[in-house]
Amino acid sequence: GVTPKIAPSMLSSDFANLASEAQRMLDYGADWLHMDIMDGHFVPNLTIGTPVIESLRKHTKAYLDCHLMVTNPLDYVEPLGKAGASGFTFHVEASKDNWKELIQRIKSQGMEPGVALKPGTPIEDVYPLVEAENPVEMVLVMTVAPGFGGQKFMPEMMDKVRILRKKYPSLDIEVDGGLGPSTIDMAASAGANCIVAGSSVFGAPEPAQVISLLRNSVEK
Ligand code: DX5
């Protein structure tokens, strides 16, 4: 069944105190830690890479939900697997020719493969990856243009979530970008169960309350 996974985006954390920020989110009730890996090429921002995942892994057993906003995801599979990543979600726009090999290599590194799509990419583009003999285990529907935290949620992306949920009742569907107390009901009622939230969690006076509000919305 599809259970809620609340995944604070560590992009909104104090990177200089990453281990304690991660522990703080787990104490507040987070299920996963969402790690935004960017290469300054696929998106116009540069964040963290393999060495940071490796360092963080030494401080936590948590599920590290890695979102690869990179042009060549295949280059990161083995390094991230060895570093201790849990989920490896690549972009469909960056894997036109090699998604079968990507999925196979992600699984052989002991990670769970997911596929992400940008707001401008049609939902049909991910169907082959979900229906493959060796499929992805999650689809991440971007609800902002990837690259930065703190942007405005795009409600028109909920059509993609609804279509996916109808087609694949037990698929993990993640939404990422602009999620918080004022937008979660749209995403949850459309059928999303994995919820990434950066600024709304880290910016809240009581992040634990926001995390439980997000979870309750998915559960109802
Ligand atoms: C954007 C990242 C998101 C981002 C979300 O490219 O993929 O994970 O951190 O941040 P908020 O929740 O602030 O939109």
Ligand code: ZN
């Ligand atoms: Zn992300």
